[in-house]
Amino acid sequence: MMKSAGHGKRPSGTEWVWCMGCLRAYRATEARRGGLCSYSNCDALMGELTIPWPEYQTNHPHYPAEPERGKEYPPNDGESFCLGISTF
Ligand SMILES: [Zn+2]
Numbered sequence: 001m002m003k004s005a006g007h008g009k010r011p012s013g014t015e016w017v018w019c020m021g022c023l024r025a026y027r028a029t030e031a032r033r034g035g036l037c038s039y040s041n042c043d044a045l046m047g048e049l050t051i052p053w054p055e056y057q058t059n060h061p062h063y064p065a066e067p068e069r070g071k072e073y074p075p076n077d078g079e080s081f082c083l084g085i086s087t088f
Pocket residue numbers: 019020021022023024037038039042043044
């Protein structure tokens with residue numbers, strides 16, 4: 001099995017995750033080899049640079065319960081965006 005990075009929750013199954021690298025959502029099962037973002041132009045690591053969609057959506061209730069692939073869901077709506085994530 002893959003080694004855990006030590007922090008962050010690794011999503012499982014068909015759970016949607018939101019990628020803070022490209023601001024898009026994808027299903028956990030669609031992650032690329034090594035746990036990289038599903039989108040080929042983004043190399044953010046799932047589990048470290050993703051937020052489970054339900055958690056993200058809770059903080060952004062105007063976003064749908066089930067996101068669309070390829071669509072950006074930026075956290076720039078003026079709400080506070082504080083989920084304990086360290087940015088780089
Ligand atoms: Zn991404």
